[in-house]
Amino acid sequence: MVTSTGKQAENGQAAMHRPAVVTAEAWEAARRELLVKEKVQSRARDALAAERRRMPWMPVYKSYAFEGPNGKVSLLDLFEGRHQLIVYRAFYEPGVYGWPEHACRGCSMVADQVAHVAHLNARDTTLVFASRAPQGHIATLKQRMGWNIPWVTITDGFDFDFGVDEWHGTNVFFRDGDQVFRTYFLNNRGDEQMGGTWNYLDITPLGRQEAWEDSPAGYPQTPTYKWWNWNDSYVAGAEPDLKWVEVSDAGEAAFREQSARGG
Structure with a gap:
């Protein structure tokens, strides 16, 4: 049952229609009914990520050059010694609406959503943003907007070669020694939900x-x-904190007990 708010909105639009107002018991029953479908979706998402981990890899033989805060860097350098690299093509350059004070509004929303990169780094993964703006402009933009994401300048055909010359997109690479492989790519609505540590790791x-x-x-x-x-507090090669192990073990045990009771 859907009911109306009972009054016209102040701006003259039609009154908003809302779901039924129910008791706590009925609300909990509706939540549990929806939870069944949400768990199906979660399992499907996990299965899709597992399939993604089995996608074939494409070797990258061409050399690419970028400008970083400390000078010229290669695609291999962007890994910073880690095995995985995620590169988001952000539109910040002459011709982009907002230049030079702002980057593209959509790309800026993505940047605003990015979690602390230390968590990705702890999983052997580096996240980098790439644009065609000079480093001086990028540094000013990052300071103004409060962004700490590594951000390099594209100086060659990287964006054309990897499908991000006319639209935003996220490319994923893996490094085996000095050989780089392209492992995944997403854009459009796939990009709009990025930013969280788990979403990045899942690709x-x-x-x-x-x-x-x-x-x-x-x-x-x-x-x-x-x-x-x-x-x-991440330290490369450090063993898990023993106190945190105790806390997380207790949390897992409580979760299993709740699940066994049907919670």
Whole structure:
């Protein structure tokens, strides 16, 4: 049943129609009914990510050059020694609406949503934004908008070669020694939901690297929750904090108990 708000909006538009107002018990029943469908969607999303981890890789033989804060860097340099690289093509350059004070509004919303990159780095993954704006403009923009994302200047045909010359897009790469592979690409509505750590990891070839994931044999995996840390406390190669292990173990046990009861 859908009911009306009972009055016209002040701006003259038709009154908004809203769902039924019900008791707490009826509301909880409706929530549980929807939860069944949401769990199906979650499992489907996990299965899709597992399939993505099995996609074929495309070798990248061409050399690409970018300008970074400290000078010229290659595509290989962008990995910063890690195995996975995510490159988002952000439109900030002459001709973009808002230049030079602002980048594209849509790309700026993506930048506003990006979680602290330390969590990605802890999963052997580097995130980089790339535009055609000079580094001086990029530095000014980042300071003004409060962005700490690594951001380089495209100086060659990288954007044309990887499908992001006329529209935004996210490319994922994997490094095996000095050989780089393109492993995934998304754009359009696929880009608009990016920004969170989990969404980024789910488009990488190694995934979240947690033990529950369906990944090919030999892929790195660690116990769920145990690698999580404060963004200023990650230490490369460090063992999980023992106190956090106790806390997360207790949380998992409580979750399993609740699930067994049908919660």
